[in-house]
Amino acid sequence: QVQLVQSGGGLVQPGGSLRLSCAASGLTLDRYTIGWFRQTPGKERERVSCVSPVGNTYYADSVKGRFTISRNNAKSTVYLQMSSLNPEDTAVYYCVTTNRAGTYYWRETGFGSWGQGTQVTVSS
Numbered sequence: 681q682v683q684l685v686q687s688g689g690g691l692v693q694p695g696g697s698l699r700l701s702c703a704a705s706g707l708t709l710d711r712y713t714i715g716w717f718r719q720t721p722g723k724e725r726e727r728v729s730c731v732s733p734v735g736n737t738y739y740a741d742s743v744k745g746r747f748t749i750s751r752n753n754a755k756s757t758v759y760l761q762m763s764s765l766n767p768e769d770t771a772v773y774y775c776v777t778t779n780r781a782g783t784y785y786w787r788e789t790g791f792g793s794w795g796q797g798t799q800v801t802v803s804s
Contacts, residue, residue: 682706682793684775689798692765696802700760702775702795710753711781712792716760718771718800728773729760732783742768765802772797 688700700716715730715738729749730738737749748761758775777792778784 682777684777684793684795686773686775686795686798689773689800691801691803693804694766694802696765697761697763698765698800699762700773700775700798700800702758702760704756704758704777704793707777707793708781709756709758710751712777713783713785714751714758714775714777716749716758716773716775718769718773719797720771726771730785731758732785733781734783736783762800765800767802770800770802772799 683705685703686700688698692698711733713730713732716728717725718728719725726740728740728743729747731749731751739747746764750759774797775795778786778789779792780789
């Protein structure tokens with residue numbers, strides 16, 4: 681059974697930094713595209729960042745230059761390092777895989793496994 685377990689959320693002041701982790705079990709992490717989405721009540725779900733099996737990365741314009749996605753294949757863990765945080769970054773963050781191994785994206789495969797979500801609140 682595939683499971684994604686998230687950690688690292690919490691409260692941070694504007695301008696601060698936070699790192700989210702997503703630990704995967706039951707799949708070979710480096711064979712899947714995996715990324716981070718965020719959800720705020722009343723707003724559309726936003727794709728924040730993702731990384732493909734060959735290392736290609738994507739960042740939403742709203743986070744480009746501030747967030748960095750990375751992957752530790754030995755630990756089957758994906759990270760999202762968030763810097764220069766502002767209140768607009770407040771959301772529930774989810775990690776999620778594609779539903780097929782290989783260099784695919786969600787529009788081709790649909791969604792695979794979801795993490796449980798973690799709250800990030802940026803406030804003074």
